[in-house]
Amino acid sequence: MAHGPKTIEEADKTPIGASAWPAWRTCVVIAIVGTVLLATALVSKNPGVVGGGLPRLAFAYLVGYCFFLAVTIGALALVLLTTLFRAGWVVAVRRVPETFAANFVWVGVLGLPIILMGFLDSEGQVYPWAMSQKNLEAQIHEAHHLLEPHDGHDEAHGDTNPTAHVQPVADDGHGHALDPASDGLHALTGQPMGAAYPDEDEAARAIQRANYVGLLGYMLDKKRWNGAIEGDALVPVGKGMVVPWYDPFFYAVRIVLYFVVLSAMGMFLWKCSVKQDASADPALTTRREWWAPPMTVLFALGITFLAFDVMMSLDPAWYSTMFGVIFFANSFLAGIATTILVCLALQKKGFLKIVSVDHYHDLGKLLFAFTFFWGYVSFSQFMLIWYASLPETTYWFELRGATTVPTAPQAGSGWQWMILVLLFGHLIVPFGFLLSRHVKRNLTLLSIAAVWMLLMVYLDLFWYIMPQYRSPAVTFGLPEIGAVLAVGGVVFALFFGRFRQHAPVPHNDPRMHESAALDTSAWAPIYH
Amino acid sequence: MTAIDTPITEDHSAEHDVPAKLYGLIGEFDNVTDIIAAANTAREAGYKKMDVHSPFPIHGIDDAIGIKQTILPWIVLFMGLSGMTTGLLLTTYTMADWLPQPGFVPENFEGYTFLISGKPLVSLAAFIPVIFELTIMFSAYTAVFAMFLLNKLPLLSNPLLKSERFRRATDDRFFLAIDARDGSFDAHKTADLLRNMHGCLAVELIDDD
Structure with a gap:
């Protein structure tokens, strides 16, 4: 037979043990270097290559953290979904994503600063909802003064913009209207608002900011929620819910809950698998598979709300139901790419002898599929918001440069190139590249694709998170690189620490023979 | 015992009257290892227009038959x-x-x-x-x-289906079919090649009319 089932070598059944120490040490060194680089955010107040203070530190950390959160979620998804489908092919490479998933609890520990931000960030510099009521009112007050016509055009204001006072959707509690849509329009049509600014762009930006604060005030004002503002019948129930949802204590409880559930899944799947190494008991596989469907439901809910709470809530006024799905697409890509690269690295060191090009081919197919899935859901989110053209949602894309509207230079001009890089680099180019089976079966080309997709996932998360810190300028420098190295170093050190203790291949899995005999080389036979 | 159970009982190719319109020759085998070896032998002997019929998909058979990648x-x-x-x-x-x-x-x-x-x-x-x-x-x-x-579908009838023996291709037998249109095909020599393959149970000539 051309491709007989391979026998599993002893090396694949014995834990790699001390051979993992050099890799572990490297990871620890990288983590330390990364932490130092991350700390350079504190050297000055001006955000540049370094500096920017605590908010810069927090945002840089958040991007790096979310990237490795995505890797871990992707690894868990790979194990969970292949268990759900009772897939045989994955068994040979499964120990790698399984080990990442088992470390989910430590990823949760790395996320503690995010919970703390909810309690400590009373100025709302990272999470605006964490702002204290006092600071919120001060900001609204300031915004109001900015939006107020400066040269006594009060009557004219009413004439040119009759809607502004008819339906005050935002109110600072002093009877002044802060209508984000009409005032923004008003400002950009050349009315004297913001005349204090010499530079037109500067003025427009300040007004945009003020409008946004108005929107935030409208959503986050605790007095409004408590019914302290009289005659305020305009708050729709759903939007009023923003206040209790972002109570810091409730927020902390939710984050902990997500991590408890997801960690339990990762640990359960890994535990069953390593127990089977010793006992070869097929009941362990049955138990995993029995739990897979309910776990998949919990997983979907868990990561969706995790994405909402950690990333989307950076802008509590904006919402997209697609957000969690896009984060899942990114996570799965990151998980697959990491699995490919870690398996290749381990094979280079002489481990995982059972893994063949056929397994990489299958992983490559998933990488290819989810490249397109990411494009599909990302485009869906963009197109709906672009088509509906509601000011309360489109500003989010404007801030990120995804617009051709002439006012864009005031908003996200620095980010305009990035949306094109994402369109071509995250979707079109890798789609064309990975389309061919020859690429997926060529390990050099496949590893290039995997590294590239990891970069693109990082860029996508960066594009989601960083404009909330600063736009139109793009902030990237040592703290951002440092955060990736720091969190990545810890995640990989934990990976090697766990991976070394058990056999690198779940050799006693009842589907092991299926994976060992995997052959994806066949063309559809055609008889000419 | 039916005719198809008996190994090499009737061998049409040995007769001198080869039909004018010939579809090809089939060789019968009863296990995967033999059929793959047979396909390899036939490919190495220079045959291109051939196919293997089996009750289930066989890994590695594409390489053995030498199937070109599809366009x-x-x-x-x-x-x-x-x-x-x-x-x-x-x-x-x-x-x-x-x-x-x-x-x-x-x-x-x-x-x-x-x-x-x-x-x-x-x-x-x-x-x-x-x-x-x-x-x-x-x-x-x-x-x-x-x-x-x-795949030249829909194909309403295949000359191979006229063979009683070939019916077991859906049950427990493996067949190597060599097409008469192949350049190296010669009814007698090809039959000899098939007959001498390891594990060959029977060789049958299929006429095409």
């Missing part, structure tokens, strides 16, 4: 790109007011110039779903129907 993916790629172009032209042409309107195109088909939610007439983002669906439609239909054509 189907290229056809699908080409048609997918055609679908993309069609979608792009369709949406742009039906919406635009600045494209050439040749005289032979009825007025009803000229640019509609619908103004939708204040967007520019030619908004690529709005056209993407149409372009995407046409790409998928062209590729999917091409994949199915080009596969039919390449």
Whole structure:
């Protein structure tokens, strides 16, 4: 037979043990270097290559953290979904994503600063909802003064913009209207608002900011929620819910809950698998598979709300139901790419002898599929918001440069190139590249694709998170690189620490023979 | 015991009257290892037009028979790109007011110039779903129907089915079929080759009429 089932070598059944120490040490060194680089955010107040203070530190950390959160979620998804489908092919490479998933609890520990931000960030510099009521009112007050016509055009204001006072959707509690849509329009049509600014762009930006604060005030004002503002019948129930949802204590409880559930899944799947190494008991596989469907439901809910709470809530006024799905697409890509690269690295060191090009081919197919899935859901989110053209949602894309509207230079001009890089680099180019089976079966080309997709996932998360810190300028420098190295170093050190203790291949899995005999080389036979 | 259970009882190829219209020769085997070895031997002997019939898919049989890679993916790629172009032209042409309107195109088909939610007439983002669906439609239909054509389907009858022995290809026997149109085919020599293969249970001549 051309491709007989391979026998599993002893090396694949014995834990790699001390051979993992050099890799572990490297990871620890990288983590330390990364932490130092991350700390350079504190050297000055001006955000540049370094500096920017605590908010810069927090945002840089958040991007790096979310990237490795995505890797871990992707690894868990790979194990969970292949268990759900009772897939045989994955068994040979499964120990790698399984080990990442088992470390989910430590990823949760790395996320503690995010919970703390909810309690400590009373100025709302990272999470605006964490702002204290006092600071919120001060900001609204300031915004109001900015939006107020400066040269006594009060009557004219009413004439040119009759809607502004008819339906005050935002109110600072002093009877002044802060209508984000009409005032923004008003400002950009050349009315004297913001005349204090010499530079037109500067003025427009300040007004945009003020409008946004108005929107935030409208959503986050605790007095409004408590019914302290009289005659305020305009708050729709759903939007009023923003206040209790972002109570810091409730927020902390939710984050902990997500991590408890997801960690339990990762640990359960890994535990069953390593127990089977010793006992070869097929009941362990049955138990995993029995739990897979309910776990998949919990997983979907868990990561969706995790994405909402950690990333989307950076802008509590904006919402997209697609957000969690896009984060899942990114996570799965990151998980697959990491699995490919870690398996290749381990094979280079002489481990995982059972893994063949056929397994990489299958992983490559998933990488290819989810490249397109990411494009599909990302485009869906963009197109709906672009088509509906509601000011309360489109500003989010404007801030990120995804617009051709002439006012864009005031908003996200620095980010305009990035949306094109994402369109071509995250979707079109890798789609064309990975389309061919020859690429997926060529390990050099496949590893290039995997590294590239990891970069693109990082860029996508960066594009989601960083404009909330600063736009139109793009902030990237040592703290951002440092955060990736720091969190990545810890995640990989934990990976090697766990991976070394058990056999690198779940050799006693009842589907092991299926994976060992995997052959994806066949063309559809055609008889000419 | 029926005729097909008996190993090498009737061997038509040994007779001198080879039918004028010949479809080919089949050799019968009863296990995977032998059929793969047989296919390898036949391929190494220079046969190209041959096929293996088995009750289940056999890993590695493609290499053994020497099946060339199919051109189907290229056809699908080409048609997918055609679908993309069609979608792009369709949406742009039906919406635009600045494209050439040749005289032979009825007025009803000229640019509609619908103004939708204040967007520019030619908004690529709005056209993407149409372009995407046409790409998928062209590729999917091409994949199915080009596969039919390449496999010469629908084929209502195959001369192999006339053989009593061949019926066991769906049960517990493996057959190597060598086509008479193959350049190296010679009824007697090919039959000898098949007969001398390890594990060959029977050789049968299939006529084509």
